[in-house]
Amino acid sequence: MNRKRSLRGLILVNLLILVLMSAAVPLPNSVNFASTSEKSDLVALKVENDSTSYAYLWLDGPAFYYLVVKPGETKTFTVKRGEYEKEVSYCGAKDSSTIDLTKHTKLIMPVCGANTRQLSSSPHVVNITNTIKIVKVTVTNDSESKVLAILTGPSTYVFSLAKEESKDYTIAKGDYEVQYFACGKYGVREFSAFHNSVLKLKCPK
Secondary structure (H helix, E strand, C coil), X not given: CHHHHHHHHHHHHHHHHHHHHHHCCCCCCCHHHHHHHHHCCEEEEEEEECCCCCEEEEEECCCEEEEEECCCCEEEEEEECEEEEEEEXXXXXXXXXXXXXXXXXXXXXXXXXXCCCCCCCCCCEEEHHHXXXXXXXXXXXXXXXXXXXXXXXXXXXXXXXXXXXEEEEEEECEEEEEEEEECCEEEEEEEEECCCEEEEECCCC
16 A cells, blocks of 8 residues: 555656646747747837938838937937838938838938948948938029029028128039029029039029
């Protein structure tokens, strides 16, 4: 009788050990596994704004995001992994293109009008000036009165200059139609904005 009780006891102890060992092994459908899978659906987007203007970023893809980064600020956002249509407003210019956010990505926005190049061959280090070309131009009022100028092209700008005043601006590179008011008259002309170009405005004929 004692031998039977000892044998039963040994069997119970072995079963208990097996249960405890199996409980320590996480199953594929456990909470830990689900949590890891969920985190893998997210990636980090770091936006470095080295300019003196606010940067606005719209992302439309697996989800929709509207992001704002202050001048001189670097912020990291967590977004859903995937490819997005992006629209950027930066240094007074806008651009629409696609961006690959299947991996952690850094988006760099240099000083307005800086002549910069891609800092890395990686598609996940993106220099915004590769798609948005910002150039420094000079607008000069050579008329005999105050002048108001409206530039329409890659972006739209409105400039106001006093008599004989000259100002430097950073604008999107490209061709513009210039409508301007000076000397009590209205005039229209064309202007091509490239680095260090000068727009001189005189009294319309």
